[in-house]
Amino acid sequence: VSCLINSRDLTLKEKLGQGSFGEVLKAEWKKEDGSITEVAVKILKTDALALPGTFSDFVKEVNAMVGLKHSNLIKLHGVSLSLPYMIVVELAPLGSVLDRLRKECSLTSVLVILEWAKQVCNGMAYLESHRWVHRDLAARNILLAAVDKVKIGDFGLMKSIEANEDCYVMSEHKMIPFPWCAPECLKLRKFSHASDCWAYGVTLWELFTFGEHPWAGHSGAQILQKIDQEGQRLPKPPACPQDVYQLVMHMSWSHREQDRPTFAALTKFFQGFE
Numbered sequence: 001v002s003c004l005i006n007s008r009d010l011t012l013k014e015k016l017g018q019g020s021f022g023e024v025l026k027a028e029w030k031k032e033d034g035s036i037t038e039v040a041v042k043i044l045k046t047d048a049l050a051l052p053g054t055f056s057d058f059v060k061e062v063n064a065m066v067g068l069k070h071s072n073l074i075k076l077h078g079v080s081l082s083l084p085y086m087i088v089v090e091l092a093p094l095g096s097v098l099d100r101l102r103k104e105c106s107l108t109s110v111l112v113i114l115e116w117a118k119q120v121c122n123g124m125a126y127l128e129s130h131r132w133v134h135r136d137l138a139a140r141n142i143l144l145a146a147v148d149k150v151k152i153g154d155f156g157l158m159k160s161i162e163a164n165e166d167c168y169v170m171s172e173h174k175m176i177p178f179p180w181c182a183p184e185c186l187k188l189r190k191f192s193h194a195s196d197c198w199a200y201g202v203t204l205w206e207l208f209t210f211g212e213h214p215w216a217g218h219s220g221a222q223i224l225q226k227i228d229q230e231g232q233r234l235p236k237p238p239a240c241p242q243d244v245y246q247l248v249m250h251m252s253w254s255h256r257e258q259d260r261p262t263f264a265a266l267t268k269f270f271q272g273f274e
């Protein structure tokens with residue numbers, strides 16, 4: 001691992017919330033030069049890593065993640081590999097977008113949500129250009145560094161795509177985020193940039209509904225039936241502009257993977273909104 005942090009250099013502070021894979025605390029990190037930085041620490045549930053293969057997955061992912069740097073991605077500082085394992089990352093002072101939207105509801109202006117949508121798209125376009133599939137894009141993994149600055153976090157499920165493959169087949173022991181999954185994810189456990197695009201559409205639906213649960217009350221099987229057999233899609237949120245629904249959400253939910261836009265193409269759409 002290229003970025004080992006010794007747990008004795010971390011002073012854990014208050015709990016920030018419950019993320020996927022484990023709880024998140026604020027911490028002070030004393031670096032070699034003696035300076036103190038405020039960071040966020042995700043304490044991984046060791047049972048999640050106890051399964052065969054996950055520790056090596058984890059180390060591999062962390063090593064690759066350290067190289068991913070973009071203003072709309074949460075920066076990874078390093079990991080502490082004494083038990084419990086801890087991921088040390090950039091602190092997003094305003095917390096998760098989802099919590100803020102649910103608290104503020106319709107007090108959040110559509111223009112602010114559009115700016116957030118554009119920044120998430122920029123971060124995802126960066127991952128796409130680095131051939132990285134996130135695999136768990138959702139509003140719960142979008143964090144706020146400032147009111148006008150969002151950062152994509154929790155690449156926990158993200159896998160690099162080998163040069164000769166353009167998709168990743170899910171292994172048994174990982175959770176599947178059903179309402180955010182494209183048909184091929186639910187049927188073939190196949191994840192790709194195209195399935196990230198589908199999840200991006202669902203993430204935008206969450207933003208424009210101020211944090212509603214997509215397909216609330218439906219089981220995984222019912223969701224698959226609707227999106228795969230019946231061609232049903234999430235309805236346009238009242239606050240969502242028609243163009244955004246038709247040209248971004250609906251396109252990102254094309255049944256055929258190759259009909260979904262790339263994040264590079266979607267960033268051009270948002271430039272039109274400038």
Ligand SMILES: Nc1nccn2c1c(-c1ccc(Oc3ccccc3)cc1)nc2[C@H]1C[C@@H](O)C1
Pocket residue numbers: 016017018019024040041042065074075076087089090091092093094095096140143152153154155156
């Ligand atoms: N960095 C943060 N700052 C403030 C509040 N936060 C952060 C993270 C958080 C998210 C992901 C993460 O682990 C990563 C990040 C990037 C790549 C891979 C794993 C660590 C903390 N989670 C939260 C809270 C938990 C609640 O949902 C919002």
